[in-house]
Amino acid sequence: MPQPSERFHQAPAEDLADRFRRTRALTENLLAPLSEADATIQSMDDASPAKWHAAHTTWFWETFLLRDHVPGYRLFDERWPFLFNSYYEAEGERIARGQRGLVTRPTLADALDWRAHVNAAMEPLLDDPRVAELVALGIAHEEQHIELLLTDIKHAFFKNPLGPAMWDKGETHTAKQGEGWISHPGGIARVGHQASGFAFDNEGPVHRVLLEPFALSRRLVTNGEWVQFIADGGYSDHRLWLSDAWAWVQRRGVAAPLYWRDGEHFTHAGWQERDADAPVCHISFFEADAFATWAGARLPSEFEWEAVARGQDAPDNASRFAADAGNQLDAACPPLPVGTPELFGDVWQFTRSAYLPYPRFQPVEGAVGEYNGKFMAGQWVLKGASCATVRGHSRPSYRNFFYSQQRWQFTGLRLAKDN
Known part of the structure; x- marks a missing residue:
C-alpha cells in the first residue's frame, strides 16, 4: 500500500510509542463500565456499538500497519475484516453500517483479546521512522473513535427508558464565559x-x-x-x-x-x-x-x-x-x-x-x-x-x-x- 505523503500529515515530534499506548489504554478504560449488552447495542444507523469501535480501531492497525509492514504477519481472525471495515472500498466487502449491532459474536472479551494481540505486535513498529506517519494517523483515527464511542453509548443509554448512567455525576462547575x-x-x-x-x-x-x-x-x-x-x-x-x-x-x-x-x-x-x-x-x-x-x-x-x-x-x-x-x-x-x-x-x-x-x-x-x-x-x-x-x-x-x-x-x- 502506498505510504501517506507529507500532504496527509507530518510525523509529530512527541513520542509516538507513548501516545499509541496511552490512546489504546484510554479506549479500554472507557469500555470498562460497559456490560456485554451495553457494548453490543446500536441505537441508530449514525451510531456504532462500543464493541465495534474497539474492534474497528484494532482492524485499522492490523490492516494498514501490521499486514503491510510486518513480514509474515497473520491476521488474528481472517473473518473479522468483513465485520470491522468501515467504509474503505479498497479493502473489500463489509457488513452494512446499520447492521453492526447484530454482531453478537465475537464477544467484547474476544475484541479485547484481539486488541492485546495487536498492541503487542505493534511494538516493533512504534519507533520505526519509515511508518511514523501511518502510526500518527492511526493514533488520530483512534482518538476520533474514542469521541464517537462516548457519543454513541450516550445515545444508546438515552434510548433506554430507565435512563442508565455510565458514571456517577461527579462535580461540575460552569465557567464564566467572556462577554462581547x-x-x-x-x-x-x-x-x-x-x-x-x-x-x-x-x-x-x-x-x-x-x-x-x-x-x-x-x-x-x-x-x-x-x-x-x-x-x-x-x-x-x-x-x-x-x-x-x-x-x-x-x-x-x-x-x-x-x-x-x-x-x-x-x-x-x-x-x-x-x-x-x-x-x-x-x-x-x-x-x-x-x-x-x-x-x-x-x-x-x-x-x-x-x-x-x-x-x-x-x-x-x-x-x-x-x-x-x-x-x-x-x-x-x-x-x-x-x-x-x-x-x-x-x-x-x-x-x-x-x-x-x-x-x-x-x-x-x-x-x-x-x-x-x-x-x-x-x-x-x-x-x-x-x-x-x-x-x-x-x-x-x-x-x-x-x-x-x-x-x-x-x-x-x-x-x-x-x-
Whole structure:
C-alpha cells in the first residue's frame, strides 16, 4: 500500500510509542463500565456499538500497519475484516453500517483479546521512522473513535427508558464565559495547517482567503438563551428556518435540542438538572442556523473562526476529558460542556461553510486516501473541540464535518456578525 505523503500529515515530534499506548489504554478504560449488552447495542444507523469501535480501531492497525509492514504477519481472525471495515472500498466487502449491532459474536472479551494481540505486535513498529506517519494517523483515527464511542453509548443509554448512567455525576462547575465580541478587520488570511505535527489531509493545502470585517462572539450560546428561543416560538416560526430545515422540523416534530426534557438533559451520568449558563449542545446545523437568524446574527465561516482561533490555540486545554497527563479516564468527571474562556474544549461549533476541498487538494493514493476526501459533499464544517474530544486532538485548522440534521455529537454554536 502506498505510504501517506507529507500532504496527509507530518510525523509529530512527541513520542509516538507513548501516545499509541496511552490512546489504546484510554479506549479500554472507557469500555470498562460497559456490560456485554451495553457494548453490543446500536441505537441508530449514525451510531456504532462500543464493541465495534474497539474492534474497528484494532482492524485499522492490523490492516494498514501490521499486514503491510510486518513480514509474515497473520491476521488474528481472517473473518473479522468483513465485520470491522468501515467504509474503505479498497479493502473489500463489509457488513452494512446499520447492521453492526447484530454482531453478537465475537464477544467484547474476544475484541479485547484481539486488541492485546495487536498492541503487542505493534511494538516493533512504534519507533520505526519509515511508518511514523501511518502510526500518527492511526493514533488520530483512534482518538476520533474514542469521541464517537462516548457519543454513541450516550445515545444508546438515552434510548433506554430507565435512563442508565455510565458514571456517577461527579462535580461540575460552569465557567464564566467572556462577554462581547472579538472584532477582526478582515483582509487576506492564510488558512490551513501551518504548524509542525500531525494534520489530516483535509486541513490543507494552505491557501489564502479574503475576509470582510467581522466579529466573533466571545462565548458560546447557552442553554438559557436556547430556552428563550423556544419560548419565543423559535421552533414554530417558519421565517427562521431554511426550507429543508423547516421540512425536517415539521416531519420530525423537533421542538428542543436532543436529550432535553423539562428542566433536565440526559448525560453520561443519567438525567441531570440542566444548567442555564452552560453551553447548549446536541443541536443540528438546521437549529444552529435558525437560532442565529433569530438572534439577528449568523454563523461564522470556517475561515473567520480559524483566523480568530489561530492566536488562541490551547491544545492542552482542548478537552477536560482524558483528564490527566497519563491520558486516563477521570471517571468522576464525565464529558459535559461547562463553558471555557477559550474557543476549544466544550462543543464543536457549526460554521456556515460547506465541507469542500481546499484549492489544489488531492487525496493521497491507496486506501487511506478514502479517509476524508470522498465525504466532501453535503456536509458542514465544525471547528474547535468538544468536552468528549481527547486532549490535544484539535487545532485551529481542524475540520470536523457533519450532515445538516445530525445532532448526537456534542455540537453547539458561536455567533458571528458583519462589521
